Amino acid sequence: MTAAAAEIAGARPHAGVGSHAGVGSAGMWTFLATDAMGFGGLFIAYGWLRVRATAWPDPRSRLELAPAAAMTLALLASSFTMTLAARASARGRRVGWLLATLVLGIGFLAGAVSEDVHLAARMGFSSDLYASTFYALTGFHGLHVLAGVVALASMLRPSGSVRAVEVTALYWHFVDLAWMPIFTFLYLLPAR
């Protein structure tokens, strides 16, 4: 069994690998708790505006579902590769999985920018409430992905610690998690 296959199959290199225990992990969880409230505030604003609006456009009349689905799958796959990167980190072989995660994250960002460029021609930030909430939520999330990509790039240094990769993995999974309600509410939920 190759090292990569062993990581996918869940072989355990030694006790403690994958552990989020420690100061860095506790600090990251605390940060994620506050950050989740930021996302929560935006979701509440979105829900409130949607309910109060006299008319709300159907997402499929404005957004293309196929690119958004591809972006979603890229983020899901990046969570998978990030988990493997955290495990491989203890063996000193994290670079391959980190690079895969980095490429998927950059792919997601490229998809988001491409979508915004195409949308900008017919839907500006202040066109209507749907447009404003769409750009606010996806923009806020995109900034998180960008921060994650920068963090991942910094992890490629050979001097990076195992703990740092584990904490970054926690952040990256959160970025994946935060995208899920955005995808459901903004892209999939049918209008009235």
Next chain:
Amino acid sequence: MSAGVPTEPVAAGASPLPPFLALAGLTAAELGIALAGGDRAVRIAALVGLLAVKATVVLTLFMRAQSGRRAARLTVVALAAAVGFAVVLMLEAAFRARVS
């Protein structure tokens, strides 16, 4: 370190492949429901249900939020409260649209 931060990883050796495949399958199911016709309230309920399952998979199998960290629990509560509130508002709107 504070209490609530475990010293033993939970399911550290479990393969991340099954959760990933499950998430991909659930996303495909979401797309199928979104593209399918039918009653709007039923589709909304199904989409929200799938969202909840996906979020649970990421929180428990990737982030291991169930392992006793207080901050992790706070994150879950904050996310669940915000999403739950939005869902209630939308279901209420869907109900209004049906009766009016």
